[in-house]
């Protein structure tokens with residue numbers, strides 16, 4: 001039931017490095033294309049400020065952990081094979097890669113902002129990262145278009161009169177992307193199209209596919225390898241280019257995050273993942289001192305290594321997920337004496353009632369109202385939850 005964040009991008013941009021840094025896994029990384037073939041799924045975390053201190057308590061999380069007042073809540077991260085132009089027609093690892101993205105809720109497009117890899121991930125210099133952004137969006141759109149065309153073919157092949165409407169066909173074909181008949185219909189009409197595919201031009205179909213893709217696979221760009229000297233110029237140019245206003249960018253150094261996590265595990269530094277600083281607590285070799293010095297400059301300039309920020313921007317800002325803590329009659333302590341045991345990640349615009357059903361059908365069915373554990377005030381079933389709400393659910397059970 002946890003959210004799945006997919007890492008996408010051409011080969012050699014650092015998807016696996018970012019995956020390893022975020023999950024402390026050890027999947028192969030390499031300066032050659034298609035290092036990754038089979039997708040890996042790992043546990044990463046998103047940060048949520050812990051409410052326990054507001055209640056003069058120390059939390060005891062059931063999943064994830066809490067470090068210096070920050071909860072690290074588990075999410076699934078998916079590392080997939082690199083994608084090259086023409087993938088939707090089977091180039092590179094082609095369609096296999098695309099279907100690995102089926103069940104992801106949001107994408108982090110990892111882009112090499114150092115410009116040191118060409119469009120197929122081979123070593124070069126001065127490559128414009130915009131080409132990568134453009135082609136990836138195009139590939140995803142073509143992938144959706146292929147599926148949309150299947151829906152149209154099926155609709156057209158059905159007997160006239162008795163068959164379901166076109167939106168039903170689209171939803172059936174795009175079920176894995178979470179396209180419901182309602183959404184399909186809404187998007188078709190929003191594009192100014194009739195609910196009759198016989199009236200659609202080729203361009204209409206492409207725009208429709210693109211809109212369905214944008215709605216069901218929202219995306220953040222992780223501008224990786226920003227530790228490289230060429231990164232800053234690319235960053236300035238691209239983030240100021242109005243053509244890319246529709247995207248959200250995060251500056252990232254997957255290398256820096258990985259080095260800091262390793263140094264933390266080795267007892268050399270004290271580093272809270274995602275923080276914009278760290279403390280040196282062990283003895284350093286001259287080489288380590290130089291490396292950590294460069295990383296210190298990076299994290300203070302960019303507000304962190306960007307790995308955590310990329311995942312959190314994807315989940316919270318782009319997807320709109322709401323982290324909520326269940327409270328109890330004793331405030332934040334459970335009957336077993338656990339404090340703020342759970343932090344649940346709820347879908348955008350979730351209400352108190354949605355929260356109840358999220359926990360259990362019986363809780364949803366028996367829900368009377370909620371209590372905001374901070375203010376001790378009653379909140380109705382239709383009350384929309386906000387991030388970090390601590391809510392007790394009152395039921396008939």
Ligand SMILES: Nc1nc2c(ncn2[C@@H]2O[C@H](COP(=O)(O)OP(=O)(O)OP(=O)(O)O)[C@@H](O)[C@H]2O)c(=O)[nH]1
Nearest residue numbers: 012013014015016017029030034035036082254255
């Ligand atoms: N300078 C720099 N290099 C990086 C960074 N992240 C990854 N790299 C390097 O980029 C190369 C490719 O990294 P991978 O993680 O294997 O890339 P990938 O996107 O998983 O590649 P495929 O599996 O082939 O699709 C490796 O040599 C990494 O060391 C970074 O933040 N900065």
Ligand SMILES: [Mg+2]
Nearest residue numbers: 015016035036
């Ligand atoms: Mg890889």
